[in-house]
Amino acid sequence: MAQSTSASTPPPIAREFRAAWVASVANIDWPSRPGLTASEQRTELLAILDRAVALKLNAIVLQVRTAADALYDSPYEPWSEYLSGQQGLAPEPAYDPLRFAVKEAHERGIELHAWFNPFRASHPSSKTPDTALTHVTRTGIVSAPRYGRHRWMDPGDPRVRTHSLKVITDVARRYDVDGVHIDDYFYPYREQDKGVEIPFPDSISYAAYVRSGGKLERDDWRRNNVDVFVRDMYRDVRGLHKSSVKVGVSPFGMWRPQNPPPICCFDPYVQLYADSKKWLQNGWVDYFTPQLYWQTDSATRSYATLLKWWTEQNTVHRHMWPGLFTSKAGGPWLKKGEAWGAGEITRQIAITRAQPGATGHVHFSMKSLMDERADSLSHKLMTERYQEPALVPASRWLDSIPPRAPSARLVADTATGGRRLTLTPATGEPVWLWTVQELRDGQWTTRILPGMQRSTAVSRNGRERAPESVWVTAVDRSGNQSTGTRAR
Secondary structure: OOOOOOOOOOOOOOEEEEEEOOOOHHHHHHHHHHOOHHHHHHHHHHHHHHHHHHHHEEEEEEEEOOOOOOOOOOOOOOOOOOOOOOOOOOOOOOOOOHHHHHHHHHHHEEEEEEEOOOOOOOOOOOOOOOOOOOOHHHHHOOOOOOOEEEEEEOOOOOOHHHHHHHHHHHHHOOOOOOOOEEEEOOOOOEEOOEEEEOOOOOOOHHHHHOOOOOOOOHHHHHHHHHHHHHHHHHHHHOOOOOOOEEEOOOOOOOOOOOOOOOOOOOHHHHHOOOHHHHHHOOOOOOEEEEEOOOOOOOOOHOOOOOOOHHHHHHHOOOOEEOEOOHHHOOOOOOOOOOOOOOOHHHHHHHHHOOOOOOEEEOOOOOHHHHHOOOOHHHHHHHHOOOOOOOOOOOOOOOOOOOOOEEEEEEEEEEOOOOOOEEEEEOOOOOOOOOEEEEEEOOOOEEEEEEEOOOOEEOOOOOOOOOOOOEEEEOOOOOOEOOOOOOOO
């Protein structure tokens, strides 16, 4: 959608985090099934990234650790069974899916965030015949007891926290990711056996804590274990001095019941030992993505009510980018009567935009955005909510210095007779993105291009009229934008 404004001054470019989770556990999103060839895996991943471009998303949150495994070449954990069907078996021919994903995302101007499950050690969907000999459940390097249908690394075992932090910081150090991201699985959601709740088996680690002089009651100790992990993850990633890597946490969408009234009824503070409000208010995140997986008109878990409450708790002004349950819009994975309809998701985006302090959202999950039908959610997003591209909001507490203004020239295209815009970065930090704004008949249009690009057509041939005015800015990895340059 073109914007009308002064002929001499382009309008400000929208700022909004538009992302989707790409879940690997149980092959929810990618790869579509275990055992695909490396070429088939890459083809599927490219289709996801191309769809993100078509939708004008600006980030993908790719799950790279589902259960103490790796969808990348890890020195610490075995290859995931969701790639090959056998845990520990590398892709053939050999390639690194995360390195490939980062490269291809960046070539499209899309951020790639690496998503980790911090403590799960096995998932009920596992079908691997034998756990890898290098997996934590076989090596004994950490405590990973059975819990119901899962194996779960005990957050009360200091070796567990150290191991998971080592895994996360290794990726942040070795890969050019734009973020590291953990989800809501801290202590497990409670399971039952024949109607009786199964206690989490951490008596040994709690007894060791008490023997060492610890004074906290068991529930408080469990919460403190998670607090320490979240705090140390932020400290360790920030200690790498890579301002391009944001730290994100996506907890259960409520903090506690009655916060605010009439919110109920699950209590993640008690059930999952997750004091998520503390993490936000202590600034242990760069972005916060509460999973607001309820409808707008829910009496006890209203999307709008919870979003407003969370923004009011954001006293240190980190990014607030709620998670949307986009898969509920509709699809063959839903039972009859479960679908919300696409209008609920587009309405939640509008509510988020209208809420001061909320500057983006994340869709769960990407499979719900891959449908190309004219009445699909993807079509509605493209025509109703994502008509214009958006820049990711700047993280100025990580880096507040914008790039220097670039050079931009309009030149003749000797092959087509049209006009091309050449883009030259100033000296200093590399350009992550270019913004190109073109004026035609009093209307501005905006394009956002990858920073590695050095030219783009502004008219396709000699018959097509060139724009009356073209302005260019450079954007860095933290979202800082240079002053504009008018192309001559």
